[in-house]
Amino acid sequence: MKLFSFWRSLATFRVRAALNYKGLVPDEVIDINLMKGDQRDAKFRAINPMMAIPALIDGKGPPLFESLAIMEYLDEIHPHPPLLPTDPKARARVRGLAQIVACDSHPLTVPRVRNYLERELKLDEETREKWCRHWVSEALGALEQHLTPENGSGTYCQGDQLTLADICVAGQAVGAMYFKVxxxxxxxxxxxxxATWKNDAIGRAHPMKQPGAPAKV
Amino acid sequence: MKLFSFWRSLATFRVRAALNYKGLVPDEVIDINLMKGDQRDAKFRAINPMMAIPALIDGKGPPLFESLAIMEYLDEIHPHPPLLPTDPKARARVRGLAQIVACDSHPLTVPRVRNYLERELKLDEETREKWCRHWVSEALGALEQHLTPENGSGTYCQGDQLTLADICVAGQAVGAMYFKVxxxxxxxxxxxxxATWKNDAIGRAHPMKQPGAPAKV
Structure with missing residues (x-):
């Protein structure tokens, strides 16, 4: 497997955490420096036309794209340990929680959006940071209401089994750190x-522990 | 089943299309008028803390949320006709294409974001419309590169079987119509x-064919 990755990317963190949790080690990790705009190079654009990471090539390919799709793929080809519960309503809840992060919040704070706010809309840094804090906080507020024992949360988002929701929520907390929420x-x-970071597989996947990460953001 | 719905919502369209495709008819469709802000009422907030539609209550509940999570749920409890292929890499591609729409594009043009652009950032209508057109077009451009026969597309996104990717992409085209792309x-x-609209189940789910929809947008 080849993983296209960058230390700061929260979407790549999700896939890295899932790989670690499954005990899968990519043969190659290719750095796509989002700060330098590597994601827009023609070479990478051929891998992922959306110009975003992660992308994962398993065997002969083709490249897989979008973090949640890749996590589900890894869960299907390596079912143990599972990243989803077995009950359909519990699975829907786990996917829904993951999507609050991956659909409703994170896409609003990614580099292409921050660049548009800066270059097209000419917004100053304070206004851009406030934008990011707003959308990170909105999702955290919704998650806070969801993650009650009455709704099925335990040690983790869904009972006492780690799922892909926990990985997404842990990434959301890293986003909160980036934007000082x-x-x-x-x-x-x-x-x-x-609780999620205490799992060694997830802890090792933390953005700040990756090659190239600064001592602090 | 109870579906919380609004004619204009592209995320609700996805679930409505999936229900139709599976031959499932909700016992009740509850209108949440996004233009009037019904989604922020305390009563609906208790159903979905993210204050977004769709939400679906099946039997005793709990409410399910996030359109892709609900579509996967419907596919799991009513597997025929399927909304995903069987091969893991094909499934990952279908989910990835759906997520280009549902994660990378649509969340940037929903009411809460358009409201923030208007009320917080004080952007004029032309700038806000340009913002929406930009993100709708970016995803359409990526999809255009993905949807080749070499990548596995046929009549539909993935071969000749309709999947949840087709539903998402059809919704993206409705978004293009809303924002004049x-x-x-x-x-x-x-x-x-x-090809997707020709399927009667999907065609009947079109936002412009729902109660409350205007003759044109």
Whole structure:
């Protein structure tokens, strides 16, 4: 497997965490520097026309794209340990929680959007940071309401089994750190994130522990 | 089943199309008027803390949320006709194409984002429309590169079987209509969208054919 990756990418973190959790080690990790715009190079554009990471090539390919799709793929080809529960409503809840992060929040703070805010809309840094904090916080607020014992949360988002929702929520907390969102307002989310990082496979996948990451953001 | 719906919502269209395709008829369709802000009422917020539609209650609940999660749920409880292929790499491609729409594009043009552009950033209508057109077009451009026979597309996104990717891409074309994006630059997408609407179950789910929809937008 070849993984196209960048230390800071929260979508790549999800796939890296899933690979670690499954005990899968890519043969090659190819750095796509999002700060330098490597994702827009013709060479990478041929891999992923959306010009975003992660992308994963398994065997002869073709390249797989979109983090949630890749996580589901890994769960299908390597079912153990599972990243989804077995009950259909529980699976829907796990996917829904993951999508609050991956659909409703994260896409609003990715480099192409921050670039548009800066270059097209000429917004100053404070306004851009406020934008990012707003969308990160909105999703954290929704997650905080979801992650109750009454709704089925336990040690993790869904009971006591780690799922792809926990990986997405842990990434959301890294986003909160990037954009200086105070997690104090989200105690249930924080507790689950803390439990998730304690899992060594997920902890090793943390963006700040990757090659190229700075000592702090 | 109870479906929380609004004629204009592209995310609700996806679920409505999936229900129709499976031959499932909700016992009740509850209108959440996104133009009037019904999604922010306390009553609906208790159903979906993210204050977004669709939401679906099947039997005793709990409410299911996020359109892709609901579509996967419907595919799991009613596997025929399927909304995903069987091969893991084909499934990943279908989910990835769906997520280009549902993660990378649509979340940037939903009411809460358009409201923020207007009320917080004080952007004029032309700038807001340009924003929507930009993100709709970016995803259409990526889809256009993906949807080749070499990549596995046929009558539909993935071969000749309708999948959840086709439903998402058809919804993307409705978004292009809302925001006056010229589809002429996307002939492969257009051809697949046309084939998708020909399926009666999907055609009946079209936003413009729902109660409350205007004669044109």
């Amino acid at each position: 105070d997690m104090g307002a989200f105690p249930r989310v924080s507790r689950i994130v803390e | 010229d589809m002429g630059a996307f002939p492969r997408v257009s051809r697949i969208v046309e």
